[in-house]
Amino acid sequence: LAKTTQPISMDSYEGQEVNITCSHNNIATNDYITWYQQFPSQGPRFIIQGYKTKVTNEVASLFIPADRKSSTLSLPRVSLSDTAVYYCLVGGNSGYSTLTFGKGTMLLVSP
Amino acid sequence: GAVVSQHPSRVICKSGTSVKIECRSLDFQATTMFWYRQFPKQSLMLMATSNEGSKATYEQGVEKDKFLINHASLTLSTLTVTSAHPEDSSFYICSAPPRGAPKNIQYFGAGTRLSVL
Numbered sequence: 001l002a003k004t005t006q007p008i009s010m011d012s013y014e015g016q017e018v019n020i021t022c023s024h025n026n027i028a029t030n031d032y033i034t035w036y037q038q039f040p041s042q043g044p045r046f047i048i049q050g051y052k053t054k055v056t057n058e059v060a061s062l063f064i065p066a067d068r069k070s071s072t073l074s075l076p077r078v079s080l081s082d083t084a085v086y087y088c089l090v091g092g093n094s095g096y097s098t099l100t101f102g103k104g105t106m107l108l109v110s111p
Numbered sequence: 112g113a114v115v116s117q118h119p120s121r122v123i124c125k126s127g128t129s130v131k132i133e134c135r136s137l138d139f140q141a142t143t144m145f146w147y148r149q150f151p152k153q154s155l156m157l158m159a160t161s162n163e164g165s166k167a168t169y170e171q172g173v174e175k176d177k178f179l180i181n182h183a184s185l186t187l188s189t190l191t192v193t194s195a196h197p198e199d200s201s202f203y204i205c206s207a208p209p210r211g212a213p214k215n216i217q218y219f220g221a222g223t224r225l226s227v228l
Contacts, residue, residue: 034215043117043204043219044155087154091215098145099206099217101155 004088009106018075020105022088025069033064033071036087038104044087048073075107083109114138115207117220124195125228132190132223134205140185141207145217146178149202161188161205195227 005023012018024033032051036044048055050062050071061074075082085104114137124130134144142163147155159180160168167180177199179191188207192199202224206217 032213032215041202041222041224043115043206043222045219046216049213049216089215098157098160099155099215100157101147103154 004090004102006086006088006102006105008103009108011108011110012078013110014079015077018078018082018107018109020073020075020086020088020107021070022073023070024088024090027068027090028092030092031068031090032092033062033068034089034091035060035062035073036089036101038085038087040084044101047086078107078109080109080111083107115205115218115220117205117223119223120221121224121226123226123228126196127194130192130195130225132192132203132205132225134188134190134207134220136186136207136209136218139207139209141188141209142185144182144188144205144207146180146188146190147204147206149204149222151202155204158190161190163188192225195225197227200225200227 034049035047037047038044048060048062050064052064055062063072085106087101087104116135116137118133122130144161146158148158149155157170158173161180161182163182163185169175177193182188202222204222206219208217
């Protein structure tokens with residue numbers, strides 16, 4: 001399993017765009033990059049998944065450079081309710097799998 | 112979207128008693144479910160993989176006789192914490208990957224906060 005490195009915490013204000021970068025230097029050819037969000041005392045929630053270039057959904061965008069050794073989760077115009085821990089996971093996308101969570105990034109959005 | 116229901120959301124018990132936590136997939140079948148434990152300000156740690164119709168697979172360091180897992184149907188897995196002690200107090204979370212979904216996409220229950228007095 002590819003190891004991931006994220007900032008421990010980030011601070012932002014309402015209305016700003018937040019970019020959380022994850023490093024995964026040992027990513028394998030068949031690995032996908034998946035991000036989860038976790039609010040206090042709740043289970044994680046899937047946000048977005050990508051393999052290369054850019055993926056966008058109604059919640060976030062995921063930017064993956066050509067070498068795939070890092071990825072950036074972009075949250076447009078954050079609100080107070082986006083305060084949560086964000087986890088970056090890397091792993092293959094077929095067959096049997098378990099998820100390995102790193103320490104995640106604690107995002108604090110202030111008024 | 113797919114929903115995983117976990118019950119109870121919170122339980123307080125006396126030391127030495129057993130506690131059962133249920134995890135249900137409400138609108139999909141799950142042959143595999145996962146159980147995690149999360150201590151305050153720490154990440155999720157996988158405890159075991161629950162397999163429908165067969166024995167669970169436990170991660171290294173997790174006592175299988177203490178954390179009993181039963182996956183009797185395609186929509187229900189249970190975790191029983193036997194003879195609970197204060198050090199078992201934690202946040203327990205289950206997850207399930209819907210059939211056909213990419214394997215790194217899983218749906219999580221809301222978690223169970225266990226407090227052992």
